[in-house]
Amino acid sequence: PDSSKINLALRPPSIIMAVAAPTFALLLFPAVVLVGSHVAVAQVHSDNILQYGAVAGVNTVAAAQANSKAIEEAAKAATGHGDSHADAAAGIVVVPAGQVFYIHPVTLDGMDGLTLDVAGELRAQNNISTWPRDSDNNTFDVITVSNCNQFKLTGHGVVDGQGYDWWWYAIIGGISGLWRDRRPHLFRFSRCKGVILENIRMLNSPQYHVKLDDCADLVARDMSIYVDVDKQKSMLRQHGLMQSSVGTTADGRQRAIEIPTFPLNTDGIDPSVNGVHIYNVTIENFDDAVAVKPCSSNPGNLYCNCSSNMLIERSTVRLGVGMTIGSVPPNDNFNCVENVTFRDIVFHEPLKGIYVKTNPGDHGTGLIQNITYENLELIDPVWWGIYIGPQQQEQPDKSGPGCMLYPIEGCETQPLVLIRDVTMRNVSMSGGVNPFAGVVRCNETNPCTGFLFENVHVKEALDTENYIVECVEGKAIDCAPSPNFLPPRATGLIDAAEQSGKYDSPPGPNYRKKVHHRIPRPL
Numbered sequence: 001p002d003s004s005k006i007n008l009a010l011r012p013p014s015i016i017m018a019v020a021a022p023t024f025a026l027l028l029f030p031a032v033v034l035v036g037s038h039v040a041v042a043q044v045h046s047d048n049i050l051q052y053g054a055v056a057g058v059n060t061v062a063a064a065q066a067n068s069k070a071i072e073e074a075a076k077a078a079t080g081h082g083d084s085h086a087d088a089a090a091g092i093v094v095v096p097a098g099q100v101f102y103i104h105p106v107t108l109d110g111m112d113g114l115t116l117d118v119a120g121e122l123r124a125q126n127n128i129s130t131w132p133r134d135s136d137n138n139t140f141d142v143i144t145v146s147n148c149n150q151f152k153l154t155g156h157g158v159v160d161g162q163g164y165d166w167w168w169y170a171i172i173g174g175i176s177g178l179w180r181d182r183r184p185h186l187f188r189f190s191r192c193k194g195v196i197l198e199n200i201r202m203l204n205s206p207q208y209h210v211k212l213d214d215c216a217d218l219v220a221r222d223m224s225i226y227v228d229v230d231k232q233k234s235m236l237r238q239h240g241l242m243q244s245s246v247g248t249t250a251d252g253r254q255r256a257i258e259i260p261t262f263p264l265n266t267d268g269i270d271p272s273v274n275g276v277h278i279y280n281v282t283i284e285n286f287d288d289a290v291a292v293k294p295c296s297s298n299p300g301n302l303y304c305n306c307s308s309n310m311l312i313e314r315s316t317v318r319l320g321v322g323m324t325i326g327s328v329p330p331n332d333n334f335n336c337v338e339n340v341t342f343r344d345i346v347f348h349e350p351l352k353g354i355y356v357k358t359n360p361g362d363h364g365t366g367l368i369q370n371i372t373y374e375n376l377e378l379i380d381p382v383w384w385g386i387y388i389g390p391q392q393q394e395q396p397d398k399s400g401p402g403c404m405l406y407p408i409e410g411c412e413t414q415p416l417v418l419i420r421d422v423t424m425r426n427v428s429m430s431g432g433v434n435p436f437a438g439v440v441r442c443n444e445t446n447p448c449t450g451f452l453f454e455n456v457h458v459k460e461a462l463d464t465e466n467y468i469v470e471c472v473e474g475k476a477i478d479c480a481p482s483p484n485f486l487p488p489r490a491t492g493l494i495d496a497a498e499q500s501g502k503y504d505s506p507p508g509p510n511y512r513k514k515v516h517h518r519i520p521r522p523l
Contacts, residue, residue, distance in 0.1 A: 046092040046117075047074040049101070056099040056120075064104040064125035071095075071106050071116075079111045090150070095120045095157060105132055105140035105184070112149045118157035118200060124186075126162040128169060131184070141188040142206075150194040153187075158201045161186045164231060166206035167264050171239055174262060174396040181396035183207040183265075189215050191302050198222050208267040209285070214295065216303035218271055220278045225268045227285040229319050236260050243404075247433025249380075250459050255433055259351060259383050260286070261404050263393045267291050268320070274303055276310035284318040288355070290342075291324040294335035294366065306336035313341075318348045322355030323373070327391045328366045329359035330416035335366035343374045347385075353378040354424065354438075356388040358414035360401055366417035373424045380431035385458065386438030386467075388422065388448075390414055407436075407468060415443040421450035422474075432460040437481050439468045447471040449488065453479050 050056075054070035055063045071093060075081075078091020090113030095101060097119035104125055108114065124142045125131075132140050142161060145151055166183045173179040186205035189195055189212040197220040202209045209225050212218060236242045241262040247255050268283040272293040283289040290312050295304035312323060323342040328335050347353045354373050358366070378385045390413050394402030403411035419442060429437075437458040442448035451474025458481065467483040474485040 044090045044092065045078050046094055047078045048094045048096060049074050050096060052077075054101055056096075056101055059102045059123075059125065061104070061125060061127060061130050064102040067101045067122075068104045068106045071103070072108065075108050075111050075114055075116075079114050081111070091115070092117050095122060095155065097157070103142070106143045107140075108143070108145045108148070108151075110147045111145070111151065114148070114150075115152040115154060118153070118155040118159060121158040121160060123160045124162045124184075124206070126165055128165050133182070137182065139182050139184040141185045141211075143186065144188045144190075145192060145195075146190045148192045148195075151189075151192060152196040152198070154196070154199050156199045158203060159186060160203040161205035161209070163204040163206040163266065164228075167232060167235060167266075170264060170396050171235060171241070171262065174398075175239060177398075185209070185211045187211070189213070191215065193217055193303055195219070196221075201226065204228055205266055207265050208270050210269045211267075212269075212271045212273050214301045214304045215271070215273045217275045218273050218277070220269055220276075220281060222280045224282040225285055225289075226283075227266045227287075229284065229286045232260075232264055232266075232286050233258060236262060236264075249431050249433055251431075253431075255380070255431075257382055257433060259404075261393075263287065263395060265396070271310070272304055272307050273310070274306070274308055276312070278310075278312040279314045281315045282318075283315070283320055286319055286351075287321050288324045289315075289317040289320040289322065291322075291326065292337055292340055293326070294328045294331070294337050296331045296333040296335050298333045306338055308337070308339045310340040311343075312345070314344045316346050316348070317350060317353075320347065320350055320352075322350065322352040322387075323347075324352075324355040324357065325368055325371055326355075326357040327359035328357070328368055328417050329361040330364035330366045330414070331361070332364040334364070335417070337371075338367065338369045340370070341372040341374070342376070343372070345376050347376070347378045347381070349380045349382055350378055350385065351381075351383045352387050353381060353385045353429070354387070354427070355384075356419065356422065357391040358389070358417045358419070359391050360399075360412075360414065361416060364416060368417065368419045369421050371422045374426050376427045378427070378429040378432075381429060381434070381460075382432070384434065384436075384439055385429045385432055385460075386424075386427075386440070386456075388419070389439050389441035406439075411441075413441055413443040413470070415445045418446055419448045422448070423452045423454070424456050425452075425454045427456040429457070430459040434460055435465050436460075437465070437467045438483075440470075440472050440483060440485075441468065442471040444471050447473060447486075449473045451475075451483075451485055453477070453483055453485075455479070 049070040052070035052073040054067045074093045092115040095118045099120040102125045183206040185208040187210045193216045195218045202225045243259045267288045270291045295307045297305045394400045453476040456479045473488045476482045
């Protein structure tokens, strides 16, 4: 019931330990149902894909098609959609250990109570010219799960997207402009409630590894996501899509720095979800590790009108682009992200670490509020360890601002998306070469409010300068250096916005904080 939903982002750890785990367990996978004074045990059926014609170890289109069909037929049987187990209340589809199965797109629609137990390995078939597409020439995702209640992915196995050829496809198409970027995601969930991802390893997705749209109650735990970053770097270098330089750290070390100017968008987990707990995950992917995407008030949404109530904790990120909010563009149906906490996370060589980003758009509105980053360690950041502001990259389809050289060149802020109540607490960053501690930029017609930085210490390059800060109200406690936010106003934009139902220009003077720092050399 709605009254039992857990606000994981706001409750203290003791409450989460005592309440969240059993509540999620009962909510997602009830194995025992009380009926009067009797106990009814739900019937659980297990179906091995070999029983349904799967072929192991054969990398052909025909074998991939047979394996995908076997998974789909086993899922139907396990959940009572076929003739085998018409009385099934829950079912398990087994990908047997020690074997590799090449697949084409797999579609699991309406499979309530399904567990996909990948003990072996699933690999996307890598002949991309034969990958199925819809009537608009969009590729089907590798595994699509839709319209479900209670789905679990587990098994201690591997799901490999074999993205190498797809990455070339994106690069060549982006450079030449001859085709749109239509790469598949590894997993796509839509309109699902009660999703558990655990004890699985995901590799080299063509695009995002896990994308969730209009879902509720996600748990992702004890899993890893890995991208062959060396291969991606090599591909980008061949086309001049990597910026390289050498920098000096605060302790005198010389570091070679490489930053991609073309995003391959191999994100880790991208939830547009109400209710998320992600923990004990390891991600190395050269892109956003967890990127919280907005939900809108679109009347067609079933579960999510605002991406909210999320806790992401106890995890490790290597060569990533942040534990991220966004990007969030304005939307006529009001895009929203709120009540999200990232805590107890270690970043190794992050391109970006703490990352909140808006996106261009000239109509509609959006809101990012009640975001907390705490107990974080950033080691040897490559670019911006702390970045709150407009997205910088130009996407493969040529959308996006394309202001990678900021602050050497301009990067326009977004006036239609309000960012407020962002807390950063107990953050340590060291080993970087950027002369600035970080970026916190908002629009002068819609300033950020309610910011709190507490015990945030940045030990970057020699003679680290202050943050680049524009149009931000808040306070800093025990920070080195200090972001020097503007003091909060007694009244202002928030009151006006709540009264009018939209975000207009604030009254009073121009609150823009001009920053005049020396311009660093290009990274």
